[in-house]
Structures are given as structure tokens and as C-alpha cells.
Amino acid sequence: MSLLGAAIWTEFLKSQRSKVPWFIAAGFSLAPLVGGLFMVILKYPERARQLGLLGAKAQLTAGTADWPSFMHLLAMTIGAGGFVLFAFLAAWLFGREFADSTVRGLLAIPTPRWAIVVAKMIVLATWAGAIAAWIIVLGLGVGALVGLPGWSTSVALADIGALAVAAAMVIALQTTTAFVAGVGRGYIAPLGWAVLTLAVAQVLGLLGWAAWFPWAVPVLIVGAGGPGSQTPTVASVAVVALTAAIGLVATVLWWQRADQTG
Amino acid sequence: MSELAVATSGLSKRYQGGVLAVDRVDLRVEPGEIYALLGLNGAGKSTTIRMLLGMISPTAGQAELFGERVRAEESGLWRRVGHLVETATAYPELSVRDNLEVARRLEGVTDRSVVGQMIERLSLGADADRRAGTLSLGNLQRLALARALLHQPDLLILDEPANGLDPAGVIEVRELLRALAQDRGVTVFMSSHILAEVDRLATRVGIVHRGRLIEELDSEALERHRDPRLEIGARDPDAAEVALRAAGFAPNRESGDDGAAVLQLRESRAIAAPDEIARLLVAAGAPPTRLAVARETLEDHFIRLTSAADRGAA
Numbered sequence: 001m002s003l004l005g006a007a008i009w010t011e012f013l014k015s016q017r018s019k020v021p022w023f024i025a026a027g028f029s030l031a032p033l034v035g036g037l038f039m040v041i042l043k044y045p046e047r048a049r050q051l052g053l054l055g056a057k058a059q060l061t062a063g064t065a066d067w068p069s070f071m072h073l074l075a076m077t078i079g080a081g082g083f084v085l086f087a088f089l090a091a092w093l094f095g096r097e098f099a100d101s102t103v104r105g106l107l108a109i110p111t112p113r114w115a116i117v118v119a120k121m122i123v124l125a126t127w128a129g130a131i132a133a134w135i136i137v138l139g140l141g142v143g144a145l146v147g148l149p150g151w152s153t154s155v156a157l158a159d160i161g162a163l164a165v166a167a168a169m170v171i172a173l174q175t176t177t178a179f180v181a182g183v184g185r186g187y188i189a190p191l192g193w194a195v196l197t198l199a200v201a202q203v204l205g206l207l208g209w210a211a212w213f214p215w216a217v218p219v220l221i222v223g224a225g226g227p228g229s230q231t232p233t234v235a236s237v238a239v240v241a242l243t244a245a246i247g248l249v250a251t252v253l254w255w256q257r258a259d260q261t262g
Numbered sequence: 263m264s265e266l267a268v269a270t271s272g273l274s275k276r277y278q279g280g281v282l283a284v285d286r287v288d289l290r291v292e293p294g295e296i297y298a299l300l301g302l303n304g305a306g307k308s309t310t311i312r313m314l315l316g317m318i319s320p321t322a323g324q325a326e327l328f329g330e331r332v333r334a335e336e337s338g339l340w341r342r343v344g345h346l347v348e349t350a351t352a353y354p355e356l357s358v359r360d361n362l363e364v365a366r367r368l369e370g371v372t373d374r375s376v377v378g379q380m381i382e383r384l385s386l387g388a389d390a391d392r393r394a395g396t397l398s399l400g401n402l403q404r405l406a407l408a409r410a411l412l413h414q415p416d417l418l419i420l421d422e423p424a425n426g427l428d429p430a431g432v433i434e435v436r437e438l439l440r441a442l443a444q445d446r447g448v449t450v451f452m453s454s455h456i457l458a459e460v461d462r463l464a465t466r467v468g469i470v471h472r473g474r475l476i477e478e479l480d481s482e483a484l485e486r487h488r489d490p491r492l493e494i495g496a497r498d499p500d501a502a503e504v505a506l507r508a509a510g511f512a513p514n515r516e517s518g519d520d521g522a523a524v525l526q527l528r529e530s531r532a533i534a535a536p537d538e539i540a541r542l543l544v545a546a547g548a549p550p551t552r553l554a555v556a557r558e559t560l561e562d563h564f565i566r567l568t569s570a571a572d573r574g575a576a
Contacts, residue, residue: 006367013364017355101351105409108315108345111368112337256335260317 003111007119011093015123020092025131028085029138031077036142038073039065043146066150067143071159074139075222078132078163080198082170083215086128087194090174093120094251095181095190098262113255121178121248125171132167136160159222166218169240173197173214175247182254185262211236214243265329267293267417267449268314272323274473275309283309285473286323291451291466293416296443298464299453300564306473307453308348311421314451315345327417341370344415346423350406354395358386358405361394362412369413380408385434399426407435411442418442420452424459436463461560471568484560492527492536495552496543499523505546506539 015021041048042065097103106116140156176197181190201216210216211230217240220232268291275284284306291297301307312318314325316334325332330339352361362377381390384404389397394405403426410418423439424432440463442448454460460467467484469477495518496502503525506513511532513525532539536553543550558566 003368003370006370010364010367013360014353014356017353017360019355100354101349102353104317104347104351105365106368107317108340108343109368110337110341110370113335257319259319261312 004115004119007111007115008122011119011123012126015093015127018092021089021127021131024085024088024127025134028077028081028131028135031081032074032135032139032142035070035073035077035139036146039070039143039146039148043148065146065148067148067152067156068150070139070143070148071156072224074136075159075163075166075224076219077135077139078170079166079219079222079224080201082128082132082167082218083173083198084191084194085131086124086170086174087177087190089124089128090177091181091187091190093124093181094178095184095187098182098185099187101262103260103262107260114252117178117248117252117255121175121251124174124178128171128174129167132163132171136163162222166221169214169218169221169237169244172240172244173247175244175251177247179247179251179254182251182258212239214240265293266326267291267295268297268325268327268451269329270310270314270323270325273310273313273320273325274322275306275313275318276321282473284313284320287470287473287475289468289475291449293449294443294447296439296450296463296465297452298460298467299451299470300455300457300460300467300560301453301470302455302568305470307470308421309473310470311345311347311419311451311453314419315343315347317347341413342416343419344410344413344417345419345421346406346410347421349425350399350402352394352397352402352405352409354393357391357393358397358401359390361405362408365409365412371413376412376414380412383411383438384408400428400431403427404431407438414446415448417449417451420450422454422456423452424454424456432459439463457559457561457564467560469564469567471571474571476571477567489528489558489563490533491556491558492532492539493552493554493556494525494527494539494543494550495522496525496548496550498548499525501546501548502543502550505543505548508546509542 097106107113177190177193180193181187184190197215201210201213201219204210204213205216205219208230210220211232212235217232217236220230220236268289270287270289273284273287273289274282276282287306287310289297299307299310309318313320314327314332316332316336319334327339328342330336332339353364356364359377359381362380366374366377381387384407386401386404386408389401394402397405403423407420407423410420418439423435427435436459439450443450452464461484465481467479468475469479494502494513499515503513503515506525506527511527511529513527516524516526518524527533527539533555536555540550540553
């Protein structure tokens with residue numbers, strides 16, 4: 001087995017034995033499940049009141065119980081929520097090595113440091129990709145179970161395609177979270193970074209610059225940017241790809257060059 | 263420098279903020295030696311070890327292992343080096359066996375049986391399938407040592423290898439390291455502040471203080487530097503001191519373990535002839551209650567040396 005292969009194997013073993021990725025998957029699963037529940041309430045408000053799912057005086061006026069509304073919710077889950085939830089994964093994969101000081105065992109070994117970083121990125125992408133795919137499948141299952149109206153196979157396929165592209169972008173941008181986890185030597189800085197980028201994306205969205213801010217582009221891709229939002233361009237995709245590439249190179253260089261005192 | 267296991271020249275590290283952690287350290291460690299770096303907390307031991315392992319870049323000077331310059335991006339060199347830096351760490355969610363399996367693969371060792379061999383060698387059999395997060399500090403240290411030894415390195419760089427071990431464990435690890443050096447010619451470069459342990463194990467000692475290597479002692483020098491002295495107890499220590507000074511000695515007055523005054527003479531004529539000192543004190547009316555030639559321990563020597571360095575710096 002090559003040393004890169006060995007690094008990938010060890011990262012998968014660590015993630016498999018840890019509860020963290022499973023908790024993240026479970027946390028993510030709540031979105032389509034709760035979304036499905038809202039759809040049921042919107043569809044059958046009187047029944048929901050009788051069952052105690054809806055307070056007597058509560059009104060759920062936002063949204064309608066149909067496939068476009070439900071797909072919009074899935075889009076927000078992956079395009080925006082993904083930044084925070086996948087950041088937990090990046091923080092755990094990279095930041096824990098510093099928080100637990102286990103990084104000492106990864107620096108002066110025959111497996112080069114770049115291979116360790118690349119292996120962690122591959123494991124991150126695999127886990128995050130699997131979780132995103134699971135959310136889409138779970139969402140479609142929940143929608144079908146609820147019996148939402150307004151299904152269109154062609155529209156659904158286009159939506160799923162956009163969701164997949166958005167998920168890929170969110171995952172690719174985790175390279176920057178990984179870099180922050182290294183520089184911050186722990187869990188807190190990368191999670192703070194995820195919240196910060198999301199907040200800035202909101203502000204830039206309001207100012208009309210979302211198409212140029214990498215962390216805002218996935219939401220635009222899935223058409224969940226809200227009324228009047230910008231349309232992503234090829235340049236938007238290029239900005240995301242460039243930022244992800246810079247994040248990867250910066251992470252590798254930081255692991256190779258920075259003083260490791262932790 | 264190509265024949266040396268460890269060689270540094272002018273190795274220095276100044277951290278951001280101006281702290282000079284290591285100051286122009288020159289080390290030369292021959293293959294098969296057990297070299298101990300002794301120093302107080304913050305003396306620069308761990309920074310030196312991290313520079314030897316490419317974890318920290320020196321701000322001046324350089325380090326070589328087996329003639330190869332240490333660089334952060336270097337990875338081939340580490341096939342010959344096992345290490346333990348500061349406190350022992352392991353992946354808490356993995357078992358002892360899995361932690362070693364991870365190390366085996368990352369070290370590029372193809373022989374799967376080494377994991378079992380290391381578990382046996384470091385007496386970890388009873389805990390082999392326990393999660394590392396539940397191990398005692400001593401067993402965590404054993405696991406870290408097992409990981410350092412797994413790929414049969416030619417050089418072991420160990421930061422406080424006896425850390426957390428019980429007395430039996432300390433002896434076990436000492437014998438293990440001694441056997442590796444004697445039987446396989448493995449070079450051991452270790453740091454420690456447990457002076458008694460260093461005294462028993464090391465073939466050469468380097469004393470670091472405030473980032474500087476202030477003294478190096480080989481086994482002969484270790485013996486030579488253990489400054490002998492004549493310790494004298496007397497019922498009337500004041501009278502004894504006066505008599506000794508009158509005879510041309512320069513007694514040093516210390517407190518003994520029981521709080522009683524102890525006079526110390528370092529003059530060779532006193533050490534060579536304690537009976538003459540006894541006769542002198544009896545004649546002066548201050549007969550000795552105790553006369554003993556004592557040798558300075560490494561601990562005493564270390565404290566004396568570092569105190570002198572502090573006084574010199576002040």
C-alpha cells in the first residue's frame with residue numbers, strides 16, 4: 001500500500017470509530033424530517049391541531065405544501081446549512097489533531113505531510129458527499145411519503161443536479177475551514193470561520209455581490225437566494241474553484257512550513 | 263558530520279515575540295550513544311527536540327541526522343527515526359492495537375506482526391483491545407514508546423521517556439533502551455529532568471540552561487565532576503569551624519537532613535586524610551561526631567552549575 005493509501009486508510013479508520021461523522025449525519029437528517037413535518041402541518045392544519053402538532057392559535061402561513069417548497073428547504077439545508085455542518089467535519093478531521101496533540105505523531109514519519117492533508121480532504125469529501133446524498137435521498141423519500149403535490153420529474157432532476165453541484169461547492173470550500181483549523185490549532189476557529197463566512201454571505205447577498213463571494217454561490221446555484229438575488233455565472237464557479245484550490249494549497253503549505261509547537 | 267547520528271551546529275530558535283528558546287547549540291552524538299539532554303522546565307529541551315524532528319524550523323544554524331539535513335518537508339529520513347515528543351498522545355477512540363496499526367501503516371512497515379510484538383514487548387497485552395482514551399498515563403506512555411519503536415529505528419528521540427511510568431515501568435524502559443543501544447546499536451537521544459534516571463542510563467549528558475548548552479559530560483567526566491567532599495558533624499560546630507579555618511581550610515556550612523550543622527571541606531588534603539582532620543578537631547576541643555567522604559550527585563552538580571550560570575548572567 002502506498003503511503004497516501006495508508007494515510008487514507010487511517011483517516012477512514014479514525015472517522016469510522018468516532019461518533020462525530022454519525023452525529024453530523026444525524027443532525028443533517030433532522031432538516032428533511034422536520035421539513036416533512038411542516039409539510040404535513042401545512043397540508044393538514046386541522047388534523048395537526050387535533051394531534052397537538054400545532055398550537056390552537058398558531059398559524060403556519062409561510063410556504064405551501066408542495067414539491068417546489070420542499071426542494072427549496074433542501075436547497076437551503078445543503079447550500080447554507082452545509083457550511084456549518086460540514087465545518088464540524090473539517091474541524092474534527094483537522095482541528096482535533098491539534099486539540100488532542102496527536103499531530104505530533106503525523107509530522108516526523110515517512111508518510112509526507114501533504115499526503116496526510118490530502119487523505120483528510122478525501123475522507124472529508126467522502127463523508128460530506130455521502131451525507132449530502134443521504135439528505136437528498138431522505139428528502140425525496142419524506143416528500144413522497146407525505147404525498148406532496150406538484151411533482152415534475154424533469155424539474156426534480158434539475159433540482160437534484162443543482163443540489164449536487166451546490167454540495168460539491170460547499171465541500172470544496174471546506175479546504176479553507178481546514179486551513180483555519182490548522183492555524184487556530186483546534187475546533188473553535190474553524191467553526192467561527194464557518195459562521196463568519198455565512199454571515200458575510202448574507203450581507204453581500206443583500207448588497208448584490210453574492211455572485212462574487214464563494215460562500216454565497218452555492219445558495220445561488222440552487223436558486224435559494226431569495227427574490228431578486230443574483231444569477232451565478234461561470235465566473236462565480238471559477239471563484240469557488242479558485243478559493244477551494246487556494247485553501248488546499250495553503251493547508252498543505254501550512255502543515256509543511258509552520259512551526260508545530262502543539 | 264556524516265558519521266554522526268545527531269549533529270547540530272549553531273542551532274538556535276527565537277520565537278515570535280523575541281524569546282530565545284535555543285541559543286547556538288552544538289551537539290554531536292555518535293551512533294550507539296545514549297545521550298541525555300538535562301535541563302529545567304523551559305530550558306529549551308523540547309524546542310531542540312522539535313527542531314531535530316523538523317517540527318520547528320531553526321532561526322539560525324542547522325540540524326543533521328545521519329548526515330542528512332533535517333527539513334520539514336523531508337520524509338524519507340524518518341524511516342530511521344522513532345520519536346516521542348513531550349506528553350504521550352494517542353487517538354482516544356481507537357484501541358491500543360488500532361493505534362499501533364495506524365502507526366505501522368503510516369511508518370510504511372509491511373510486516374503486520376510488529377504490532378503484536380510491540381504490544382508484548384511493552385507489556386500492553388492486557389490492554390491491547392482497550393480504547394486508548396481509557397488508558398492510565400503510564401500505559402499511554404508505553405503505547406507512545408511502542409509507536410516510537412515499531413519500525414525498528416536506528417535513532418530514538420525521546421522527550422521525557424519515563425514520564426508517568428511507575429517505578430517498575432521506569433526500570434523496564436531503562437533496561438529496554440539500554441538493550442537497544444547495546445545489542446542493536448540504536449542511538450538514544452533523550453531529554454529528561456529526572457536526574458537520577460539520566461545518571462543511571464546515559465552514556466553522555468548535555469546540560470542546557472536558558473537555551474544554552476552549558477556543559478557536556480561523558481561517563482568519565484560524569485564521574486570526575488562528581489566533586490567529592492568531606493562532611494563533618496560536631497557537637498560544637500562553631501568551635502570546629504574556627505579550628506578548621508585556623509588550620510587553613512575553608513569549610514562550607516550547610517544544614518544536614520536533621521537540621522544540624524554540617525561542615526563541608528572540598529580540599530583534597532582533607533578528603534585524602536580524614537583522620538588528620540579528626541585529630542585536629544580533637545586537639546582543638548571540638549571532636550567530630552561524624553566524618554564522611556561524600557560525592558556530589560548529578561543533581562547536586564546540575565543545581566550548582568545552573569545556579570552558577572544564573573549568577574553569571576545576573
